[in-house]
Structure formats: C-alpha cells, structure tokens
Amino acid sequence: MIPLAERMKLVSESITLAVSAKANAMKKAGIDVVGFGAGEPDFDTPAFIKDAAKAALDKGQTKYTPTPCFPELKAAIADKFNRENGLPYKPEQITTGAGGKHCLYMAFMAVLDPGDEVIIPSPYWVSYPEQVKLAGGVNRILRGEESNGFKITPAQLQAAITPRTKVLILNSPSNPAGHAYTPEEMKALADVMVGHPKVLIFSDEIYEKLAYNGLKFVSFASLHPSLFDRTLTFNCHSKSFAMTGWRIGYIGGPKYLIDAINKLQSQMTSHITSFTQMPAAVALSDPRGAESIEAMRVQFEQRGRLMWERLSSLPGVTCVRPQGAFYCFPNVSQHFGKKEGEQVISDAVTFAAALLEQKHVAVVPGNDSGFDTHVRLSFATSVAQINKGIDRIADFLRSLA
Numbered sequence: 001m002i003p004l005a006e007r008m009k010l011v012s013e014s015i016t017l018a019v020s021a022k023a024n025a026m027k028k029a030g031i032d033v034v035g036f037g038a039g040e041p042d043f044d045t046p047a048f049i050k051d052a053a054k055a056a057l058d059k060g061q062t063k064y065t066p067t068p069c070f071p072e073l074k075a076a077i078a079d080k081f082n083r084e085n086g087l088p089y090k091p092e093q094i095t096t097g098a099g100g101k102h103c104l105y106m107a108f109m110a111v112l113d114p115g116d117e118v119i120i121p122s123p124y125w126v127s128y129p130e131q132v133k134l135a136g137g138v139n140r141i142l143r144g145e146e147s148n149g150f151k152i153t154p155a156q157l158q159a160a161i162t163p164r165t166k167v168l169i170l171n172s173p174s175n176p177a178g179h180a181y182t183p184e185e186m187k188a189l190a191d192v193m194v195g196h197p198k199v200l201i202f203s204d205e206i207y208e209k210l211a212y213n214g215l216k217f218v219s220f221a222s223l224h225p226s227l228f229d230r231t232l233t234f235n236c237h238s239k240s241f242a243m244t245g246w247r248i249g250y251i252g253g254p255k256y257l258i259d260a261i262n263k264l265q266s267q268m269t270s271h272i273t274s275f276t277q278m279p280a281a282v283a284l285s286d287p288r289g290a291e292s293i294e295a296m297r298v299q300f301e302q303r304g305r306l307m308w309e310r311l312s313s314l315p316g317v318t319c320v321r322p323q324g325a326f327y328c329f330p331n332v333s334q335h336f337g338k339k340e341g342e343q344v345i346s347d348a349v350t351f352a353a354a355l356l357e358q359k360h361v362a363v364v365p366g367n368d369s370g371f372d373t374h375v376r377l378s379f380a381t382s383v384a385q386i387n388k389g390i391d392r393i394a395d396f397l398r399s400l401a
C-alpha cells in the first residue's frame with residue numbers, strides 16, 4: 001500500500017462513529033431505534049427558500065459564479081450582520097463557504113502557523129480540535145465546569161492566554177451542551193480579550209437564533225471596537241433555516257483575513273453552489289425567514305424543556321438546563337462501574353453502546369467533545385420520541401447492577 005500523507009495521522013478517528021454506524025444498521029434491519037444523535041433540525045427547509053432555488057435553476061444559475069459568491073449574497077449577509085447583530089461589516093468583509101464547517105477550516109488554514117495555540121473551551125464541537133491540528137496549530141482545551149453551567153470564567157480565560165495564543169474560539173449557544181453566555185458574561189470575556197491585542201477571536205454564532213428562557217443573544221464582535229477588528233464572526237443557514245444539506249456558511253471579519261480566505265477558496269472550491277446563493281440571500285432578507293425561524297425556535301424550546309426536566313428526574317443523572325441550540329448534555333458518570341449483563345459501563349462510550357444495544361436509544365458519547373462522563377441528546381425530534389426514548393433510558397438505568 002502506498003503510504004498516506006503524514007498529516008492523516010493528525011486526524012482522529014471519531015469514536016462516536018461506531019455508535020452512529022451501529023444505530024443506522026439497526027434501523028435498516030427494521031429495529032425501532034429512538035435517535036437522539038442527529039445534530040440537525042427535523043423540520044424541512046421553508047418552502048419560500050426552496051422556491052427561490054427552483055427559480056434560480058430555471059433562470060440558468062448553473063454556471064461558475066464569482067469567488068466566493070454573487071455580490072447579492074454578500075450584500076444580504078452584510079445587511080443581516082448590520083441589522084441584527086450591530087456589526088458594521090461591508091460586503092467586502094464577507095465571505096461564504098460550504099457550511100459553517102468549511103468556513104472554520106478555511107479560517108484556521110489562513111491564520112495558523114505551526115505551533116500557534118488555539119484556546120478551545122470544553123465541552124466543544126468535535127471538529128474544532130481536528131481542524132486546528134490539520135492547520136498545524138496546538139489545541140489548548142479550557143475546561144468549562146458543569147458546576148458553572150459549562151461556561152469558562154474571565155479568570156480562567158486570562159490565565160490560559162500565553163504569548164503563543166493565536167486564536168480563541170467561542171461558541172454560544174453551544175454544541176454539545178446547549179449552554180450560552182448572557183450578554184454580561186460575554187462582556188466580561190470581551191474585557192479580558194481587549195487586553196490581548198495579538199489574539200484573534202473566532203466567534204461561532206451558528207446557533208444564534210436558537211436561544212431559550214428569554215436569553216438575549218449578543219455578537220462578540222459588537223462588544224468593543226478593538227474586538228470588531230480582530231474577530232471573525234461565523235454563521236450559517238444549516239441550523240436556523242433547517243438547511244443542513246445546502247452547505248451554506250458565511251463569515252464576517254477584517255478585510256485582510258477575508259481576502260486571505262477568499263484566496264484559499266479560489267484554489268479549493270471557487271465558490272458555493274451557484275443555485276443556492278440567491279435562495280440563501282432571500283432567506284436572510286425575506287421576512288418569512290425570521291418567521292420560520294421563530295416557529296422552529298418555539299418548538300425547540302418546548303421540547304428542550306421537556307427533555308431536560310425528564311433527564312433531570314432520572315436517578316444518578318444531572319443535567320445543565322439548555323439555554324440554546326438543541327442539545328441536552330447529561331452527566332451519567334454516577335452509573336459508571338455498574339454492569340449491563342457482563343459489560344461494565346466505564347465511560348460515556350460504553351454507556352452509549354450498551355444503551356443502544358439493550359434499549360435501542362442512540363445518544364452521542366461526550367468523549368469527542370472533551371467529556372467522557374456525559375452524553376449528548378438532540379431534542380430536534382418530536383415530543384413523542386423524546387418521551388419514548390427517555391422512558392427507555394429510565395428502564396436501562398434500572399437494569400444496571
């Protein structure tokens with residue numbers, strides 16, 4: 001076999017893949033699996049956005065477009081940032097990519113030199129550390145404690161910054177724990193960062209629209225003029241508009257960084273898919289966009305509350321109340337050391353595997369997010385499924401000895 005590139009050794013095999021592959025195989029075999037694994041809305045893309053895509057195809061928008069997109073989309077994104085987030089980006093300060101994931105990857109590639117440190121608060125979205133490693137950076141995980149709702153404190157942040165720190169990642173509301181910072185808490189983190197002018201901030205705001213319990217969302221770059229000049233603000237259509245498969249992500253930021261990302265993109269993918277660009281602009285500017293988001297948000301809030309209440313009442317389970325996104329992240333470690341048949345439950349992976357095997361409920365172990373004591377459950381599913389799945393988890397916990 002001809003050897004692969006050295007860099008392939010840097011990327012970890014996802015330990016959660018085995019669980020999701022098994023869940024899919026069970027479903028295919030006709031087993032009634034309750035799936036709490038999916039990180040995507042169970043709603044369809046709003047009809048007016050799909051209609052705009054059909055119109056784009058009919059108009060012949062099937063050819064190459066400028067890098068990274070049509071000017072209309074850049075203008076619609078800049079307008080959204082100005083109107084909704086208080087971020088005065090101009091169209092030339094906007095770029096797009098094939099989903100939030102691709103945007104983040106391009107950004108790491110554009111700014112990291114070997115050995116540059118990236119501070120990642122945990123629990124974190126699984127792809128951050130992998131992307132950082134691929135770009136030559138070094139991960140510095142900053143643990144968010146469950147007792148503090150998984151949020152890092154200003155003192156912790158201050159202590160974590162070294163002369164090698166190049167980037168701080170913030171993700172609020174967050175995947176996998178559903179936690180979110182209040183405007184005051186964000187401001188306190190911003191005050192720390194004002195004192196570190198050599199550090200860039202990547203603010204991943206893709207769950208911005210999914211905030212609950214009256215939480216007010218605030219964009220990090222809006223908190224101080226000096227932070228606006230060194231923050232990249234990431235967003236996408238995936239979660240808020242139920243458009244995960246469309247692969248539309250975007251970034252606002254300082255022009256020199258956006259230019260660098262565009263340079264990379266011009267040699268990688270050129271641009272995002274031609275006939276998704278005008279619908280992406282319409283989604284942001286048509287009032288029906290905001291209406292559909294709000295309708296979904298209300299549903300998610302109700303389901304999240306139900307899931308959190310039910311999880312919190314299970315014996316030996318603690319769960320931080322989700323403030324956003326669509327995830328609960330319960331701590332199941334009180335059950336570690338117990339047995340399911342012959343199998344010892346020793347961490348979140350063995351817990352998830354036994355739960356799937358015995359009770360046909362799919363959850364994501366927190367190991368890939370920096371917490372081997374927790375599992376992630378998505379509440380982007382119906383109330384009936386939530387109740388059924390948690391009934392089964394209750395049975396499972398009772399069966400452990």
Ligand SMILES: Cc1ncc(COP(=O)(O)O)c(C=O)c1O
Pocket residue numbers: 039098099100101102125171174175204206236237238244247248249
């Ligand atoms: C925190 C976070 N950032 C970025 C992404 C990537 O989003 P996309 O599907 O648009 O690539 C995800 C997707 O799950 C996410 O949870």
